[in-house]
Amino acid sequence: MTSVEQSPLTRKLSAFVALSDVELAVLERLHQRRRTFIAGRDMVHQGQSAQAAYILSAGWVCSYKLQADGTRQIVDFQVPGDFLGLRSVLLRTSDHSFEPIVDIEAAEVLTSDLLEAFARTPRLATSILWAASRDEAMVVEHLVGIGRRDADARMAHLLLELSSRLMLVGLGGKEGYDCPLTQYHLADALGLSAVHVNRVLRKLRESGLVTFRDGHVTFHDYGGLVKLAEFDAAYLDQTGPLLK
Amino acid sequence: MTSVEQSPLTRKLSAFVALSDVELAVLERLHQRRRTFIAGRDMVHQGQSAQAAYILSAGWVCSYKLQADGTRQIVDFQVPGDFLGLRSVLLRTSDHSFEPIVDIEAAEVLTSDLLEAFARTPRLATSILWAASRDEAMVVEHLVGIGRRDADARMAHLLLELSSRLMLVGLGGKEGYDCPLTQYHLADALGLSAVHVNRVLRKLRESGLVTFRDGHVTFHDYGGLVKLAEFDAAYLDQTGPLLK
DNA sequence: CGGCCATTTGACACCTGTCAATGTCTGTGG
């Protein structure tokens, strides 16, 4: 299997651990059950217990929580190479919903498949748990952002985080990336109103920092954006002693 | 060992699972290494990798993340019966700091002790992972709160959450509880300024809902507070199929 | 007694939400 055919997840993990051929094979085997989901219809609904997790191979998803008053808070976005509902499977609980933002392709991973893979290749298990830990760090970082950054910095931070995550799987680079989110998605993720999201985007554009338009993010001043957001990618790249 | 002598953690887990005598014994053995920490000095500092986790047996702790501009965001509070740094140990990463809010007592749990206990009593392992999952659900709930609730509802929600958590370990009831937090702690947890926290507390007090004063929270209208916060304790009590 | 910390309060500015209207684009059906 050449590197061109690698799944995004494989690509992502390989950036952090040198996986052996056996481990790579087991990993690719997890991608057997290919499924597609259409945009806008929930894959897993709040409160429903999940039988399986998914590895996203193409498209974007958001995980969110609905409130009694109808507003929603997007907890995180998933891009190719990310797990969906990994914790739901490992811990058998699920308290938020997943909605495909566009039509997506994902590999279904049964709990039994996952546990079997873990048993065979402990290093792979570690890698996947690392990915789960990274997801958590992102949620915490979002909490910090919403709690302690103003709207401009929050937006800049989110756009930069997505950039970093996408670059890991070969989608986009420092000049920009394709992004199917609407301004409503951004609003629900950042704790802002859609109207204000629009204002913020205009300001960032007119400041010559970044343009978000027609499903594409274009960085005009990456460094300036990093400074505005005080973006430190450490929480995304924590290698640490985990993978010895 | 009579129920009076049970540790808060034992008490909490027992509320959700009927643990056998063996399991209880293993659990209590995890409490061997008793340590104390003084208020205000970090136990684990951001970025430092943890060798051990702690089970908090008395006192309050907060876990927080510092930003470059000096502001801080408190991610969660820990009360007796809670784990400190459980994920740090399981996943060997730690990206936030822990600070005792008052002088505390905690039991140090080495990674090896924990893994050994897990190996001996799978049901105990499941219970502890349940606790970890509950911690995550709380972080998500805080994210939703900061993103989508106004200051009054956020405050009400936090006070109610702490109440529920403390009741589980026998500290306080529906009439109130002791709470050593300062208004600065509340501000850093809720993403507000300390001045505004004061205003919110006054409003809640003058509305006859709740009083926060002299280290004590007193509920005057529990139901009214629940309604204001749209508080649904489901995320704290998820029993689910986890514990069959 | 004199600091120091937490709390409290008022005045004011400003960030962000809400409401409302308009523009643009796409897909659909006549």
Add this chain to the structure above:
DNA sequence: CCACAGACATTGACAGGTGTCAAATGGCCG
């Protein structure tokens, strides 16, 4: 081909929630 509806984006006016600044109060401890 055109009319129309619907979703998303854009913009302005205005209101309100929250932050900031500053000052006063009170309790605790050396």
